[in-house]
Amino acid sequence: MVNIVYNNLMFSGFFRIVKFSFQEIVRNMSLSVMTVLILILMLLSINTLMVVRVLTDESIAAVKKQIDVSIYFNPEATTDEIQEIRDYVNAFPEVEQESFLTSDEVFVNFKKNYADSTDVLSSLNEIGTNPLGPTLIIKTRDPKDYSKIIKALSVPEYENIIEAKTFGDTETAIDRIHVITTNVQKFTYFLTILFAVIAFIIIFNTIRVAIYTQRTEIGIKRLVGATSWFIRGPYMVESLLFSIISVGLSYVLVDFFLKFLDPYISVIFDKSNLLSNYLSQNLVSILGIEFGVVFLLTIVSSGLAMRRYLKT
């Protein structure tokens, strides 16, 4: 019997809390709108940073994709010797891709590249035979791994098989790209943390101001005999509603802007719907994290801000 009464009290209390929260939102409409607007602005700035990070990662990947190392074999190198080196290179886990060009393919490419240079072409004709050896083009997963591969190939056994390696020329460029991409990534991480801190401070203060404007009401509710939870409850439900509304609206806006940006981005990266696809592929985690963080922040902020007004 006591349990039934207690459960009824809990249910009626819960429904009253929900009713009060809707009442507060509607009757403090300007404050509610301002709070949601600030939450949306913060979410938009975080989402902008997400776009910047996606584009940065894509740019870094594109730059890394451009880097490769060519191993030029002696024209006299035998097929077995070349195959041995190819197998050796492929055994490295760092190697992402290797492609082999025969002497003839190298010769065709060379002529294509120097089609405008009559001097070079006439010299080739004078020789009469193909002076170029086969070429192995290697791509590693990370530019910093090139030196390891080159070092492994720079042994006396391969001295007569390998005529030249391009890595010597590109080593400095690869190192520089590695430094730049690492720094860009670090900078975007720093920006993300900075924005998160700013967002936290702004949300915390927005909620504090909202609670401050209602401190008299909180005091009156206490004097009338309301428990702390009966007073906190509506603010918690409001936090939940504000979080849902702000995350929902910011998603609609972000989705709209990404669809607008994608055609321009596709020109640069040769990928269609890059940003929209990223959003849809990570939708659950992005919205989930954003909702979780905003809800937690608003709940914690309102709880902390309200604590002092609930003391008496």
Added chain:
Amino acid sequence: MITLKSVTKKYSADSMGLNGIDLHIEPGEFVSIVGQSGTGKTTMVKLLIAEEKATSGVIEIGGWDITRLSNSDIPLLRRQIGVIFQDFKLLPKKTVAENVAFALEVAGEKRARIKQVVPRVLDIVGLSHKLNRYPTQLSGGEQQRVAMARSLVHRPKILLADEPTGNLDSINTQEIIDILKKINEFGTTILLVTHNREVVNQLKRRVVTLHDGRIISDEDNGKYRL
């Protein structure tokens, strides 16, 4: 009904709210607490509703020692006592009916009962025609009557009135006092904190006079003597 035993409230070394107060109020009494500003009248009200804690001494309400009340028990105490203030303390974003209903809602009263009781109480204070008005749309006297309705709606045994007429003109003051007298006739113990000489003299009830945190006189059928 209300007992204070050697109650002292010290704010700081040189600021004493109450100094060794002994007071006993019987059920159904109408007691006026008078005194100049800063003599401890409001401190006494704050101690009785556990808004502040006594530095020493014991306060009992209906046999319940509220001196060392835990935070979770404070709302229970406040639901047993009706309180009205000089500044009305109404919730500005709630209508008249909602303000009164709130006192029942916090106590978990059923919706049907709230719907039944609230208009009845507002009728008693003469505001049944202004149920849906907001406090800002009412006069000072009307706001105080809403506050009275709110404090009475859960039928408290005790009503504390802290300067309830402080912001009102003489006509509204008389109306509020008449309502208080009527409530007292129904058996509610009333503790009226005031410095309104006319009100106290007209009541011709028990008068407790405070000065520097001490009781300097306690007379049945007393008068305002400061």
